[in-house]
Amino acid sequence: MSHTLKHLQSQRSTLAVAILLFAGSLQAQNIVIQNQSVNEGDVGTVNMDFPITINPVSAMPITLNYSTGAVGTATAGSDYTAVTNASITIPANTASAIARVVVLSERLVEAQESFTVTINNNSAGTIVTNQALGQINNDDQSVLSIASVAQAEGNTAGTLSFTASLSNPVQGAVSANVSSTDGTAVAPSDYTALNQTLNFASAVTSQSFTVTTVGDTIVEADERFSLSLGSLNVPAALVGSISLSAAPISGTLNNDDSATLSLNSQGQAEGNVGNTPMSFTATLSNPVQGGISATANTSDGNNANALLNATVADLDYVALVNAPISIAGTTQNLAVQIVGDTDVEPNQSFRLTLSNVVLPAGVASSALTIAAPGVGTINNDDATGISITSASLIEGNAATSSMTFALTLSSTNKDPVSVSFSTGGGTATPGTDYTQSTGTAIFAPNTLTQSITVPIRGDLALENTETFTLSLSNPIGASIATPSAIGTITNDDSVTLGINDVATGEPNGTLSFAVTLTGSSEIPVAVNFATENGTALAPQDYLASSGILTFAPGVSSLSLPVTLINDSLIEDTETFGMRLSNPQPAAPSVLLNPTLGTGSILNDDFPIQVSTLDWRGMLMMSLLLLGIAGMAIRRVR
Numbered sequence: 001m002s003h004t005l006k007h008l009q010s011q012r013s014t015l016a017v018a019i020l021l022f023a024g025s026l027q028a029q030n031i032v033i034q035n036q037s038v039n040e041g042d043v044g045t046v047n048m049d050f051p052i053t054i055n056p057v058s059a060m061p062i063t064l065n066y067s068t069g070a071v072g073t074a075t076a077g078s079d080y081t082a083v084t085n086a087s088i089t090i091p092a093n094t095a096s097a098i099a100r101v102v103v104l105s106e107r108l109v110e111a112q113e114s115f116t117v118t119i120n121n122n123s124a125g126t127i128v129t130n131q132a133l134g135q136i137n138n139d140d141q142s143v144l145s146i147a148s149v150a151q152a153e154g155n156t157a158g159t160l161s162f163t164a165s166l167s168n169p170v171q172g173a174v175s176a177n178v179s180s181t182d183g184t185a186v187a188p189s190d191y192t193a194l195n196q197t198l199n200f201a202s203a204v205t206s207q208s209f210t211v212t213t214v215g216d217t218i219v220e221a222d223e224r225f226s227l228s229l230g231s232l233n234v235p236a237a238l239v240g241s242i243s244l245s246a247a248p249i250s251g252t253l254n255n256d257d258s259a260t261l262s263l264n265s266q267g268q269a270e271g272n273v274g275n276t277p278m279s280f281t282a283t284l285s286n287p288v289q290g291g292i293s294a295t296a297n298t299s300d301g302n303n304a305n306a307l308l309n310a311t312v313a314d315l316d317y318v319a320l321v322n323a324p325i326s327i328a329g330t331t332q333n334l335a336v337q338i339v340g341d342t343d344v345e346p347n348q349s350f351r352l353t354l355s356n357v358v359l360p361a362g363v364a365s366s367a368l369t370i371a372a373p374g375v376g377t378i379n380n381d382d383a384t385g386i387s388i389t390s391a392s393l394i395e396g397n398a399a400t401s402s403m404t405f406a407l408t409l410s411s412t413n414k415d416p417v418s419v420s421f422s423t424g425g426g427t428a429t430p431g432t433d434y435t436q437s438t439g440t441a442i443f444a445p446n447t448l449t450q451s452i453t454v455p456i457r458g459d460l461a462l463e464n465t466e467t468f469t470l471s472l473s474n475p476i477g478a479s480i481a482t483p484s485a486i487g488t489i490t491n492d493d494s495v496t497l498g499i500n501d502v503a504t505g506e507p508n509g510t511l512s513f514a515v516t517l518t519g520s521s522e523i524p525v526a527v528n529f530a531t532e533n534g535t536a537l538a539p540q541d542y543l544a545s546s547g548i549l550t551f552a553p554g555v556s557s558l559s560l561p562v563t564l565i566n567d568s569l570i571e572d573t574e575t576f577g578m579r580l581s582n583p584q585p586a587a588p589s590v591l592l593n594p595t596l597g598t599g600s601i602l603n604d605d606f607p608i609q610v611s612t613l614d615w616r617g618m619l620m621m622s623l624l625l626l627g628i629a630g631m632a633i634r635r636v637r
Contacts, residue, residue, distance in 0.1 A: 029062070030055050031127045033099060033119050037135035041105030048080070049098040050117050050132050054090060062090040066099040066119045074113035074136055079104055083117070101134060108203065109142045110171035111237035138241060142168040144176055144198075145245035146227055150252035153223075154215035160191070160251045162227070164198050164207045170242060172235035174200040178227055180211065184362075185223035185253055190214055194227070211251055220289035221362025223253045258367045259286040261294070261327075263352055263374030269381040271340030275318065278338050278376050280352055284330045288368070290360030291328040296320050298336055299373075301349040307415050307476065310348035310378050315339045317350055317378065325354070336376055343414040344384040346477045349377045385410040385481030386419050388452075388472060392488035396458030400435070403487050405470055407441055407450040409478060417443040417477035421452055421470060428466035428489055433457055437470075443478075454487060462493045462521040462589055494589050495519030497527050497551075499560075499580055499597035503573075506566050506601050511542070513560040513578045513597045517551050525551040525590055528582040529560055536574035536601050541565050545578075564601060574601045 034051045054062065068076065068083045076082035081102040090097045099117050113136045119127060146164045166174065180187065180194040187193040192212040200207055211225075227249040234242045264281050284292070298320045301309030310316035318337040325334055336352060351373040359368060386407060393403040409417060422438040423430065430436040435455040443450050452470065471484045496518040504511045517525060530546035531538065538544040543563040551558060560578055578597045583590035 028126055029058050031062075031064070031119070032129045033066075033117065033132040034129075035133045035135070037137055038103055039137045039139040040103060041139065042107050044105050045081075046103040046105055048101045048103050048134050048136075050101070050134065052088070052090070052097040052099060052119065054095055054097075057093050057095050058090070059092050061092050064088045064090065064097075064099075064119050066117055068101055068134075069116035069118055069131075071116045072114035072133070073111070074115040074134075076115070078106075079113055079136055080115060080134070088119075099132075103136055107140050107168040108171055109140045109168050109238055109241050110138050111235070112137055138238075140168050140241065142166045142170050142174075142242045143245050144174070144229060144232065144242065145247060146178065146229065146249045148248070148250045148252070150222075150250075150254055152256040153213065153253040154256065155217050156215040158213045158215055159210040160213055160253075161208060161210050162249075162251070164209065166200060166205045166242075169203040169205050170200065170234070170238065172202050172238065174242060175231075175233045176229050176244060177231040178209070178229055180251075181226045181228060183224040183226055183250070184221065185225040185251070187225070188214070190223055190253060191225060191251070197231075213253060217257050217286045218289050219257045219259045219284075219286050219363060219367050220255050221360065222255055224250045226250050255363070255367065257286055258369065259284045259288055260369045260371050261285075261292070261354060261357065262371035263354060265375040265377070267347075267377035267379055268338065270338060270378045271381065272342050273340045275337040275339055277335035278317075278378075279333055279335050280374050280376070282325060282327060282332045282334060282354060284327055287330050288327075288359065288363065290363075291326060292360075292368070293324065293326045293358045294354045295356045296323040296325050296334055297353050297355065298376075299351045299353065301351065303349065305476075307346050308348055310350040310376070315341070316348055317376070320352070322356075338376075338378055342382050344382045344411060344417075344477060345380050345413075345415050347377055347379050349375050351375055380477075383411070384413055384417070384478045386417070386472060386475060386478050387482040388470065388485040389482075390486040390488070392490055393456050394490045394492045395433075395456060396492065397460050398458050400455045400457050402453040403434070403456050403489075405452045405454070405485055405487070407443075407452060409443055409448045410481060412446050412448065413443060413477055414445060415477055416445055418475070419472050419478070419480065420474040421472055423454060423468050423470055423487070426466065426468035426486070427464065428468040428487075430468070433466055433489055434468060434487070456489055460493050460520055462495045462519060462525070462585075463491050463523050464585070465490050491589065493519070494587075494591055495521050495525060496591045496593050497525070497580060497583060498593050499578060499595070501598040501600070503600035503602055504564070506564055506603070509564055509566065511562045511564055511599045511601070513562070513599065515549055515558050515560060515580065517556045521551065522553050523585075524553065526584040527580050527590070527592070529578060529580055531562060531599075532577035532579055532596075534575040534577055534598070535572070536576040536599075538576070539565065540567075541574055541601055542576060542599070562599060571603050573603055575599065576601075 032053050036048050036050045038046050038048045065085045065087055067085055088097055115134050116131050118131045144166055146162055149160050149162055176198050178198055185191055194211050198207050229244045232244050262283050266278055266280050268278050300311045303309050312319045353373040389406045391403050391405045418440050420440050437454045441450050441452055466489045468487045469484050472480050498516050500514045502511055502513055526548050529549050531544045545562050576599050580592050580595045
């Protein structure tokens with residue numbers, strides 16, 4: 001029983017403590033949620049913890065719910081993460097807690113934004129302040145800047161494209177003014193001046209604009225102008241968060257033009273006395289802004305043939321040594337003094353070179369190229385003429401002989417004179433009648449005569465007198481007075497024409513003489529022929545014949561036929577002649593031997609043996625005698 005009593009007493013003690021504790025927990029707690037603010041940040045998230053205080057502390061745990069509200073300028077989902085009835089358990093005997101809202105960081109420049117957090121559903125105590133304001137502080141800045149631009153100038157109008165940029169987007173419209181200022185580039189000759197407003201819509205970070213450029217072909221330094229930003233206009237709440245960059249802004253027009261500096265070549269007559277200027281022109285293919293300067297120097301000619309070089313030592317011209325020259329535009333003249341004389345000499349040349357070019361500051365040396373030197377040619381105006389005389393030579397029968405042509409200068413020469421020569425043309429055949437000849441004849445200084453020989457080839461063939469031409473060309477140190485001469489090869493060969501004697505019987509009807517050419521002929525040979533009466537008479541015994549007989553080259557024998565008259569008369573052998581005359585070519589090229597051939601007509605008629613005739617025979621004899629008598633009468637007539 002005593003044990004039971006002790007147990008009951010123990011339970012009463014525990015209950016008493018519990019009652020005391022419960023009584024304490026029933027004492028009212030004041031619960032307050034406080035406002036909070038954080039900087040937004042640029043990336044990720046930031047925790048905004050709202051402080052909650054409990055006074056006095058509770059001996060029992062306390063559970064609260066909290067939610068974010070739509071009141072304020074912040075937007076759930078983009079500025080912060082919304083909370084709905086999130087539960088907070090505050091442990092017993094704890095004086096504070098937090099309600100956490102996650103803020104979404106970003107780079108947008110914007111005004112401060114806010115939202116609310118509300119607590120409710122307390123398990124005990126009195127909520128003195130059930131709503132707090134959360135403020136998201138903008139910590140972003142944005143700088144408006146323009147990147148400098150450089151590009152080739154070009155030869156015609158173009159544009160420079162600039163980009164204006166905000167370093168961070170801005171909530172709300174932003175505007176600023178941009179204007180140009182001349183530097184080494186000057187408006188309007190190099191570009192068109194700019195003064196305009198740049199407008200950025202909300203959250204837009206870049207804006208493009210252009211400056212019109214004026215292209216040209218002038219060689220110049222790279223040119224620049226500058227741009228300035230001003231008159232910034234931003235939302236009132238963002239003043240101080242947006243600024244204009246202080247970095248310099250430039251537009252650069254890079255020179256893309258080049259020029260070639262050249263000298264023309266020039267030539268003029270030398271003159272006989274004193275000095276005369278030979279004018280050269282220095283030319284820039286494109287103008288150079290600010291002009292250039294250079295020096296001019298002469299140098300003797302460098303032709304492989306020294307006779308063609310003008311030299312200071314020979315007093316052909318007066319040297320220029322580092323003569324200054326300036327070119328403000330594209331051309332400038334300069335002169336070299338030429339020294340006159342009366343010497344007969346070839347046209348001679350010297351060189352004029354430009355060097356030591358000085359360009360305006362900023363112009364790259366690579367923008368200018370110096371062309372080859374100019375060449376000055378001093379044209380000889382003192383005359384000597386080369387003449388050549390024709391020549392002739394008897395051909396000869398074998399080997400070769402030389403035909404000599406005489407060359408003559410009309411006046412003495414200071415330097416050697418040369419002239420080229422060549423054979424050709426005419427009726428003579430090179431390689432057969434003469435040897436083709438080419439070469440150069442040279443007159444030594446102060447020599448008036450020279451000769452040219454051409455080998456002539458001899459032979460035994462009859463041919464015409466033949467010719468060829470010796471022509472002069474390419475004179476150096478003189479002119480050609482007589483451009484050509486004729487070489488005559490006189491034929492000294494001959495052939496002989498002869499005619500034979502011929503005999504034939506009357507009944508054959510034709511008697512043919514043979515005419516023979518002895519020797520070789522490369523040309524046609526002709527001879528006249530004609531019959532002459534002897535004891536044979538034309539036309540009773542033969543038919544007269546005359547004409548021209550022609551031997552083609554290579555033919556050595558031709559025949560002359562004569563028609564015979566056949567009769568039955570008993571007569572002696574009769575003769576007539578065939579005479580050759582007037583050969584072509586004439587003697588001594590064509591000789592006649594013999595000139596006369598004799599044609600003999602052999603009798604073929606004989607007496608008739610007459611026996612005792614009867615009356616028939618007597619009749620036949622009478623008729624025969626009458627016929628003979630008739631022929632005799634005709635012959636007498």
